[in-house]
Amino acid sequence: MTTAPDRVVVVVVGAGHAGATLVALLRQRGYRGEIVLLGSETDHPYQRPPLSKAFMAGDLEQWLRPAEFYREQGIDIRLGEHVVSLDRAARQVRTASGDALGYDVLVLATGARPRQLPLPGADLDGVITLRTLADARVLRKYLLDGRGLVVIGGGYVGLEVAAVARAHGVEVTVVEREPRVLARTASARFAEFLADRHRARGTRIVTGAHLLRFSGRDGRVDGVELGDGTRVGCAAVLVGVGAAPRDELAAAAGLACDQGILVDTSARTGDPSVLAIGDATRRPVTGADGTVRLESIPSATEQAGQACAAILGTAPPPPEVPWFWSDQFDLKLKIAGLVDDGREVVLRGDPAAGRFALFHHEDQVVTAVESVGAPAEFAAGRKFIATRRRIDPLRLADAGTRLSDTVLN
Structure with missing residues (x-):
């Protein structure tokens, strides 16, 4: 963009992690022009990980x-404001309340919605999805009595x-309808480790299952019925079967979209x-062919930095290796790169002790790392992926060999 940054009106649609990070970065890096941040939720921008990790x-x-940050920084934050249309020719967005806002630069940070x-x-009370702070409050309310929960979908959330x-x-x-949990996001070996830990803590896991219906009484869910005739009773159901990008505003305005x-x-x-x-975007990422849609805080933060540089006309930040984390029980999980079950895998560490890493590689070039309680291995794995330097699988498998000594070139 070639417009003078201090005279640019920046409108950001979406006050999630990506949008809120961008407006803060703009001010931190000296942008003095007008910023409008539009959020459809009524809560100020908040951390998303606690919604599933600590609800x-x-x-x-x-x-x-x-809250005072936005006022002090001269950021016009408008909460509970839903954008209904985008007129690219007029450089204007219109909200459900009837306001028309002009922009020089528009940033769509519209996020994703949980799949139903x-x-x-499905409309019974107690059938819940988890995407917002309001959702997490409802989930907590239903589970405070300690009665049963059914989770539909064995993904990370x-x-x-x-x-x-x-x-x-x-x-x-x-x-889970697939033969195992984390079927689309983790290797079979990593998924098996996590499933075993869950079962050891008392979680019942049913795979290869076909969900028929939610059952209820007096308008409140009390169980789910499966295709094999099994009925599982519960006080609440969390539907966690993924999320769809909120790209309809962009698509209606003629912008290119593909999931x-x-x-x-x-x-x-x-x-x-x-x-x-x-989360609404699909983009090139390190280590992937074509474009990928990522849903993670690190990805949102990385793209906020990219957008900030584009608006200010500064050099773009170097691309990052995609990564994310998950907390489950006492396990600290960190994953980098894109996992492909078809590649060779090196185990370093001891799964029984809850401290290990799985290094996925192709022709001795690391493409992904899945780690549990192994921060050094995770950091090394990210570096291996970024530099594409070849490693010696035998040395890498030996926990007594320094990670730096496993590199061949």
Whole structure:
């Protein structure tokens, strides 16, 4: 973008982690022009990880910045404001309340919405999805009595919720349609380790399951029914079957979308006045062919930095290796790169002790690392992926060999 930064009006649609991080970065890096931040939720921007990792605790409301930050920094934050249309020719967005806001630069940080299951009983009280602070409050309310929870979907969020619920004495059943948990996001070996840990803590895991309906009484869910005739009773159901990008605003305005708003490594869309960041986007990432849609705090933060540089006309930040983390029971999980079960794997460490890493490699070039309680291995894995330097698998498997000594070139 070639406009003078201090005279640019920046409108950011979406006050999640990506949007809130961007507006803070703009001020930190000297931008003095007008910033409008539009959020459809009524809460100030907040940390998302506690929603699944600590929803039973009393500190759900972990704000990204104090409320007064936005006032002090001259950021016009408008909460409970939903954008309904985008006019690219007029450089204007219109809100549900009827306001029309002009922009020089528009940043779409619209996020993603949880996928629903269109099954009988899906509208019963106690059938919950988890995406917002309000959702987490509802989930906590239903589980405070310690009665049973069914989690539909064995992804990371579902397993995090299951771990928290079990730690608070709630009976938990995870229902997964695939043959194993984490079928789309983790290796079979890593998934098996986590499933075993969950079962050891009392989580019931049902795989290869077909969900027929939610059952209820007096408008409140009391169980789920499976295709094999099994019925699992519960007080609440968490539907955790993934999320869909909120890209309809962009698509309606004629921006290129393909299961997410398509952007480049500078967060640019095909319109030079419109950027997009966060869970709503699909983009090139290190180690992947084509484009990928990532849902993680590190990805949102990285793209906020890219968009900030594009707006200010500064050099873009170097691309990062995609990564994310998960907390389950006493396990600290960190994963980097894109896991592909078809690649060779090196185990370093001891799964029985809960401290190990799985290094995925192709022709001795590391492409992903899955780690548990192994921060040094995780950090080395990210570096190996970024530099594409070849490693010696035998040395890497030997925990007595320094990680730096496993590199061949």
